[in-house]
Amino acid sequence: MRTEAGSAGILVAAALLALVCASTPLSGGYERLWAMPLAVRLDGHGLDLSLREWVSDGLMVVFFFLVGLEVRRELSVGELTDRRRTLVPLVAGLGGMVVPALLYLALNHDGAAARGWGVVIGTDTAFLLGMLALVGPAVSTQLRIFLLTLTVIDDIVAVSVIGIAYTDAVHVGALVVAAVALAGIVVLARADVWRSGAYIALVVVAWLATVYSGLHASIAGMVAGLLIPATEPLRSQVEAAAQQFRVFRQSPLPGLQRRTRAQLTRTISVNERFQASLHGVTSYVVVPLFAFANAGVDLRGGVLGEALTSPVTWGVVLGLVVGKTLGITAGALGATRLRVGRLPEGVGGGHVLGGAALSGIGFTVALLIIHLAFDDAALQRDAVVGVLLSVVVASVLGRLAFALSARFLGQRDAALPTRLSRPVDPARDHVSGPADAEVTLVEYLDFECPFCAKATGSARQVREHFGDRLRYVVRNLPLDVHPHAELAAVAAEAAGRQDCYWPMHDMLFAHHDELELEDLAGYAGDLGLDVERFLRDLQDEDLARRVAEDKASAGESGARSTPTFFVGERRHEGPWDAATLIAALEADAEAPRAGRGARTRR
Structure with a gap:
């Protein structure tokens, strides 16, 4: 239940249950249930929708709101803060939408069927990640980041298509109200309002106004999510x-x-609090309920046979399975060949092919667009069958691509390195503790980072716990987002030339928000250093090269943020509070003893 594969399994179960209900004697009750009207009125005004419409236009707003929140977080503090990393996924994502649409229109180029081109442009992010966990490499963190970045672009375009291509008439007055509500969210963000209640009220107003305007409510959800601020903790x-x-x-x-x-x-931040609250509800309630309401197709009486001869069915399959695979793979590999950008470290061409194949799982967005694109029940039925077939074919094709890339290309795990690329060298590294200590903790740090081990006090607690059993090593990883971090790292190395590395290390963390050149000179004076020599050393290319070498070793070891810890030679994943680090170090110390004990018993 706690895994992405678990949520994908629930989604599949909901879709299968819908098919069973629609294709058995339960079909009458199934259709009556979702056609049942539910009105909410106050003084003659309100909404009068069927249960299916409440799910598609109401609950699914929560889904698109969550998508918007995730996109905003990635743009503000996540993978998309470095815009260079978005270029290859951007090209791949565009290819993964244009090629499927063209292939669909090649089979359905006129008449009412042509309106279904939007069905094949979207990817179901939750379903995709669930299947990746099931059929992808054992460790696929870097491929997951690439696919998430790609689906961010996919989601934005898909929602835009819903709003532009599948909206017939717009009520301008209601649209103005929605715009005012969304502008109110911007004002709250600028005013640094941190309580969630005001945001929720404005999102509800924007949703209601969007429904009245004639636009699909997914627009309000996505845009509102994009406007909710995401920031790192201060x-x-x-x-x-x-x-x-x-x-x-x-x-x-x-x-x-x-x-x-x-x-x-x-x-x-408000953004991350909303995400934490909504992820479970969306994955285990909203999206499965949507699938149960919309995936039900009565396949009795030769209907399945008719659907399998329909150009709409095969247009959807061709677009989602073949179009997504070709468009994304060609876009990604073409962009890297033309040096537009690079694939994430650890991701190879075979991984891209497998991920592109799994992107043919359109499901949630595809089912939503089907009911907007087609008024004819037969066309809706054929398109739904195509979407369900695509889930199966895309999953099998993705599994096959991953297996072949592992066997013939040696591309197995699509993840960052987990082992320390350069062993600890007491003659070069900054080491605190005995050289022959029982356990070693290596930290890649940034002196402008407010949550590195020294800044939080966790290093002190770990060292107090282990005493002489611990060898604590620090290396530099100045991040690009911290403008003073690189100069501070050189300053620590310059102090080290005067046998004062650790006092300067502590001083810099004590003043992590005051790292201008004059501040550094003042700290050198406070520590009794030769300030003139210190300032000359700040210009020394050898020290700058040493910091760059540390930074390069961090990249080769899979460190991307600070703090990053290595317990022994293996990268620590998860929280870095003192209790967690102590437990990891104790486990590392226990492993050799356990091995010796096992050998003794044998």
């Missing part, structure tokens, strides 16, 4: 929350409990 807010918790611990009263909870909540 060290000052975390410290304030810690202080407030200490006050509550000393005096556990209801009023202090409310203030403590509010202070803790404020440290996490």
Whole structure:
């Protein structure tokens, strides 16, 4: 239940249940259920929709809102902050939409069937990632990032198509109300409002106004999500929350409990709080319910045979399976060949082919567009059959592509390296603790990072726990997003030339937000260094080269952010609080003893 594969399994089960209900004597009750009207009115005004419409136009707004939130986070603090990483997925994503649409129109170029070209442009992100977990490489973190970036572009275009191509008439007054509500979200974000209630109220207003305007409500969901701000936690807010918790611990009263909870909540951005709240609801309730409401096709009485002879069915299959595979693969490999950008480290051509094949799973977005594109029940039925066939064929094709790439190209795990590329060298590295210590903890750090081990105090707790059993090693990884980090790293190395690396290390973290050149000179003076020599060393190319070598070794070891820890020679994944690091180091220390014990018993 907690995995992406689990949510994909629930989605498949919902679709199969819909098919069973629609193709058995239960079909009458199934159709009556979803056609049942449900009206919500106040003083004569409100919404009067069928249950199916409430799911498609109401609950699915939550799905598209979540998609918008994820896109905004990736653009603000995630993988898409480095725009260079988006170029190859951008080209691949465009290819994965244009080629499928053209292939569909090649079989359905006129009449009502031609309106279904939008069915084949979208990819079901949740279903795709679930199938990747089931049939993809054992470790596919880098391929997952590539596919997520690609589907971000896919989702934005698909929702735009829904709003532009499948909207007949627009009520301008309601559209203005929706725009005002969305503008209100921008104002809240600019005013740094952190409580979620005001955002929720404006999203609901935008949704209602969009429904009245004639546009599909997915537009309101996606745009609202894109406007919700996503930021990294601020060290000052975390410290304030810690202080407030200490006050509550000393005096556990209801009023202090409310203030403590509010202070803790404020440290996490509204965007990420919404995501944490909505992921489970969306994956396990909203999307499966949508599948159950829309995947039901009565296949009795030769209907399946008729669908299998329909150009709409095969247009959908051809577009999703062949079009996505060819468009994404050609776009990605062509962009890399033309040096537009690079694939993520660890991702090869075979991985791209397998991921492109799995992108042929259109499901959720495809089913939504089917009911917008076609008024004719037969065309809807044929398109749904095509979508369901595509899920099966795309999954099998993806599995085959991954297996062949592993066997013939040696492209197995699509992940970052997990082992330390350069062993610890006491003559070069900055080491605290005995050279022959029982366990080793290596940290790649950034002096402008407010959450590295020294800044948070976790390093101190780990070292106090292990004492002389621990060898603690630090290396430089100044991040591009921190403008003063590289100069600070050189400053620490310059202090090291005067046998003062660790005092400067501590000083820099104590003032991680004050790292201008004059600040660094002041710290050198406070530590009793030869300031003139220190300033000359800041210009030394050898020290800059040493920092660059550390940064290169971080990349070769799979470190992409700070702090990144290595327990022994293996990269630590997961939280980096003191308790977690201590547990990982103790497990590393226990492993050799366990191995010796097993050999002794044999």
